[in-house]
Amino acid sequence: MAMKETTKLIPAYSKVGPNGLLTALKNGGPMIWLSCLIMGLGNILAGQFIKGILFLAIEIAFIAYMVIPHGGAYWLWMLPSLGDTATEEVWNDDLGVYEYVIGDNSQQILLYAVATMAVIVFFVIFWRASVRSGYLALSVKRSGGKVPTMKDDIIALFNENIHKLLMAPPFMMLAIFTMIPLVYMMLMAFTNYSALNDHLILFDWVGLQNFAAIFDSTSAIGRQFGSVLLWTLVWAFFATFLNFFLGTFMAMIIQRPSTRLKGLWRSILSLTIAVPQFVSLMIIRNMFKDNGAVNTLLQNLGFLGQGEVLPFMTDATWARVLLIVVNLWVGIPYTVMQVTGILQNIPAEQYEAARIDGANVAQQFRYVTLPYMIFVMTPYIITQFTGNINNFNIIYLLTGGGPTYVGDSAGQTDLLVTWLYKLSIDKQQYNMGAVIGIFTFVVLAVVALVTYRSSGSYKDEEGFK
Template sequence: MRRYFTDFGKAIKNGDVWTRLSLIVMGAGYFGRKQIVKGILMTLIELGFVLFTARVSWQYIRRLNTLGTVQREEIFDPLTLSKTVNDYDNSLLILLLGVIGIILIFAFVVLYIGNMKHVYSLQRLKEQGKHINTFGEDLAALVNEKFHITLLTLPALGVILINVIPIIFMVCVAFTNYDKDHQPPTYLFTWVGLENFEQMFTSNTTVTFGFVFVRILIWTLFWSVIATFSTYIGGILLAKLINDRVVKLKKLWRSIFVVTIAIPQFVTMLLVGKMFGDYGIVNSICNNIGLTGWMQSAGLVSDGLSYIPFLSKPGWAHVTIILINLWVGIPYQMLAATGILLNIPEEQLESARIDGANERQIFRKIIMPYMLFVTGPSLITALVSNINNFNVIYLLTSDYVTPSMKFANSSAKEVDLLITWLFTLTNQESNYKMASVIGIIVFAICATLTLISFSRFIAGNREEDYQ
């Protein structure tokens, strides 16, 4: 890091006229070494940046500290019979363009420093009488030793546009009061510090976020663990069953399960959700065969209901969701496990058999350790993706209405994961500030899990155990 800046200082100290001129006109150093095209390009970039910052982004950046002070007002003019709107501040635009402007300034500074160093190295080359690349040679380098720049530029821009900017924006929103009552352009929102985080952990008669948050967090963690391990074990068992030596038509069986992956989840999950609805087909069948009556007499379904509340009562819904998730997840895990099972060295299994191990022992002592070794890191990935398993929960519980006032107060449901709760808060309640707080918490959980998995599985050098 220090060298980064000392190199920059050296470039200024030892630079000749052209190099020092580059401090003002970035292309100057290239002009001096007869790299005309590159010089023009650099100068154009500099010009574009200065113009954009001065004309567009600066007026937003300078208002970032307050996020705007002039509220929108419409004045009806009786003479012209038209409405005029004052010159109001739009907090959303200020924050968004402010963030973009700052990112641009940051990127420009990096480019600027890099440019100075490069210009200086050109000067050194010239002094030493070495060859200086022509523009054509520079272009050729872009498909050779600098090929990574060609490959990474566009994807990186995409990631910045679709990931980095939105994430920084939403993280900022967690520290503002951007919600239903503060929606631009009509109203302003502003910084409130850690107020939202405090609200997330308080629970009293008016604010129930703390109460709801703890319950949803527990369910989210419980769900992700159960969902991951049940489908993981189920997938391995199914893969083992299909790949058993005595089983015929392996391809057919596998295809049957693969088809269920292929149908988009929003189709299958909505469909299954309707099947298990209060007056859905499953309930009709349960009614006809007397299961509902039996459940009532066993006390599992309260007497007032004429149906089994598969997806409409807490408790029932939790169990049903986990069971339905088996249907979703096992084929995926089966596919992954199949590939790995086929890789287990046959001699190992054979020698175990000769030594008199039975199938169960082989499964427990050879297959499972091998699977765990190979899929260990991906288990953590699966855990993280189950914490973020939006589709299954959202689609299955679209008809669920919470019976609890406290949950309703925070626009949550008992069966919500953090991620679906976040979605409801943004899309139905426009409560962006609390949604952002949840998002940051989810990030913290996922980051912790990933860090653990990295230190546990990657850091220890066990790669050669099975080679």
């Protein structure tokens, strides 16, 4: 249903017609053209002094930021080279001491340059707003209307412009603490910022070299990338589908009409969800260590001799199977919660009809339950799949990616995300970490795009007009 705009723009504004930037430039005349250089001029001429001065202040602040020493222009100027001067000790003859001459810091240059670009983007937004606003105010004045005062504008912020008021803080935070870092990390993938060859202070652009290294299966990093990617996909596949099928099975068993204490079983399962994951996973990790509770129990029960242990954490295959099994322990409750609701929605007549046709329980599941579940649960399964590709917690907390072969940076159970973490934090190979991050994004984006496009909520969204 279309929403009616019962409250309109401030009445004076709404009389002047279209007010885009191009209209303003075309119809504005010399004063508006001048206000492209001196922001706020249009507003001041129309009598909106506070607004005009605010725009002017933004412009002055911006220019000042760009031209001061070590300001925006400096960082942009340094961006192509990322700095060349190393910190050096220089002999000072007058004082008779060595002095440190601080050189360039590439990491800082890159960060500040990206921040400067963000400042420029914000400035352009304000600049555009100022030209439009000046044009509007002048047009109102020319047509003899009452130019809205600052008070009117503030009132408008609580009414038709409420989205500007409400969106500003969250968007600013998102821009500063999510978007700038993301752009920064993506740029890092094209540098040699790494502890390898000592490029932690000064580094350079290297183009696509890092991407080439990842895909070169003869290099150490390329070989590891292949095996990590393969394990990531195998893991995501098993973790998702085993969870789904076993979880569905469990939900159906609990759902059976003759099962008693349904609520009890469900709440026991949901305890896993309620307890913070890092707590339960750290407990489980300690239970499965070589001298942990599980091996102790098996020894005490006589299944293992004294000193014999099952290599849960030290053998690659054991560790991988353990991860998938523990992930069942973590994930089945979620599936049960989801599936229970859906099972209750399957029309009873369908089962009735199947029974009359002589279908047994297995056939009912195969031809009634399963098709319905797959139809409803496909988006959920794909979300789970992408979630598992990104499943940092369980790997990091349970095996830490281990066991790791000597000389490798990736362990045998590392996913792309945990490897990314190890490369950036432990090994300080930031450039490689960034490359893997971008690659993970590509894998996720492909999966997500397909899902999102076909999901009901996206299509419904089109109806919002």
